Amino acid sequence: MNGFTAALLVWTLISPFHGGRGELWPTHVACRNEDLEVFYQSCDPLQDFGFSIDECSKKLKPKLSIRFGIILREDIHELFLDVQLSSKGSSILNFSYPVCEDDLPKFSFCGRRKGEQVYYAGPVDNAGFEVPEGEHQVLLKLYNENGSTVACANVTVICS
């Protein structure tokens, strides 16, 4: 009797909640090299996505080639990217970049619809820069004209 109730108590306490509550998406490697490691984790509670950077190096080249695979949860007639850089807990840089606009759809995937699976392998419009040494956190948010999240990622950049 005692043993049974003890076992019941223990099971109740250690068995995980249903419905994925409190679970985070796994951390993935975006690229890895001797001098640079980039990891990311989706912060969109609805889904994960795939991302990799083709050439990983401390001296980030302009017009980097990336691969990106995702299921669109929203139409992306208009699409914006917010970038928040921080290091050791304090915010360094915040900026917003329009990816797709009504009067300037910059990329071929602009205008794709909710529910579509999108795979993009191509350049991004970045400027070249050298990543400073240390560990940096970057929060990336992709959202459409309604502010609805298309993708969210916590990216960790470790430069040695």
Place this chain on the structure above:
Amino acid sequence: MMASLVICFFGVVLFLAHCEVSASSDQMCIEKEANKTYNCENLGLSEIPDTLPNTTEFLEFSFNFLPTIQNTTFSRLINLTFLDLTRCQINWIHDDTFQSHHELSTLILTGNPLIFMAETALNGPKSLKHLFLIQTGISSLDFIPPHNLENLESLHLGSNHISSINLPKDFPTGNLKVLDFQNNAIHYLSREDMNSLKQATNLSLNFNGNDIRGIESGAFSSKVFQSLNFGGTPDLSVIFSGLQNSTLQSLWLGTFEDIDDQHLSSATLQGLCDMSVESINLQKHHFSDFSSTMFRCFAQLQELDLTATHLEGLPSGIEGMNSLKKLVLNVNKFDQLCQINAANFPSLTHLYIKGNTKKLHLGVGCLEELKNLQKLDLSHSSIEASDCCNLQLKNLPHLQSLNLSYGELIGLQREAFQACPQLELLDLSFTRLHVNAPQSPFQNLHLLQVLNLSHCFLDTSNQRLLAGLPNLRHLNLRGNRFQDGSIPKTNLFQTVGSLEILDLSSCGLLSIDQQAFRSLDKMSHIDLSRNSLTSNSIDALSHLKDAYLNLASNAIGIIPPHLLSILSQQSTINLSHNPLDCTCSNMPFLTWYKENLQKLEDLEETVCANPPSLQGVQLSDVMLSCGITAVGIFFLTVFLLLVSILLILAIKFFIRWKYQHL
């Protein structure tokens, strides 16, 4: 024995609690409009939930699990007009799935791995207008059953494996207006393909992202098209030769960052001479030999979009472009406004040079020749002009709309817009403005209705700033600071009595004098959100009636009773995100609030800050009892009764004592 009983009891309680937690994680559909619009996205549903009423008209059901849909799946919801089944893992659409859905107008099946659609799959709706079959694995158009589609207006077939747009013989196209084939595998368009569309009129065809390598001669010459989109096509010469002898309103030929496309030569663009087109977009292309000869065949154009085409200037001496009304030159690299050689386009009514990647110098009278110009957008172009704007905007008598927002710095002269007296809309937001007080830069803009001066670092103590604007309706002063955070009795609003809409959000305001807005008796919409105002400032609004009042995100705690009549006079009020007091000292307001819920906006975010026990509770849910309660009255009565009995006894005793001692 007792101990094991207790442990047993706790175990059962924990188990039940755990189960309850699991059950409550199955959420319900969100009701957006009672009995009409519901959102059941992402709930892992494998059938229509019983909780949805039969009267449902708009249903968002995407990201659920319906591998098979048939006549029983949606049978209860006969009033459906809009049904979104995006990514529901649908493989089969069986016979008569929508047979009872006579009102169904829009059906979205995007992202489903369809294996088969039955012949009568789309029977039932009287007038199915919009059908979305994006990314459903279609490789041949005969996959779509052609029955009951006579009223179809738009058909979306993007991201499939379609190689030929040849619609089946019996596919009705009479009412078709939009046919979207973007991102397929269409490499060739034949006359026969286009013939299958012969019954459609004013058609808009989208071939964006198809690598079109050939178009049969004459394929497009038999009909007039509303618009054709060949965006992202690497070789445009194919398109131009294929569109010979065609007539169309709008042609989109832009390219993208991720497309390796060939540079456009004047020779290729000569192809425009062989077609009749009104509007063309060439965004992001590179021109290999840019000169006035390139524009030879542009003479017929009414609209030309050269956004991000790496231009440093437009050639002078372009002949014949007298029909051009709209010219878009955004995101180019002009150094001087005069480099666009505006004289080339005498009939221009709309000119856009937004987002120029270099600092754009306005020069003098660069747009003088544009006597018909109505709208000018020079925003986001780092404009810096110390003494603006009469020389820079010389002779623009019909200009109605001017956008100089997101510039660097503009110094406004006295009566700065003499050159454009017919201005109705002026946007200077996010551009640092320099005005030498007490000058009036907007003097004599008799027709100006909308003025956006948001985040302009204005000197708001200049009382003559807004003088000379007799018809100003809408004024945006968001993000400008006032001296000491207060709007005094005499201020810059005295000269704009015609104002109806005023935005003073994020101005760091602490207080507003009671008389500050006395001249604004026409005001119907005032935004004072994101300041640090207390309820005292409501006094300044006593003369307003039926207005929209936004006081969100301020420092309002207690609203004294004498101000409640002012609130009652208005039509809509927003008091969200304020540190509202939910104690008895604010009782009159709390009572008023509950009685006037229909006037209030954003009830969910209008919560108590005080006392800590009620922090975060919506004001509409607060139940306070202040003053004496019923129980209190009872005890008070008993107490008074006891006191009066004691008093009577004391008097009786005293009289007896007195009597005894007489």
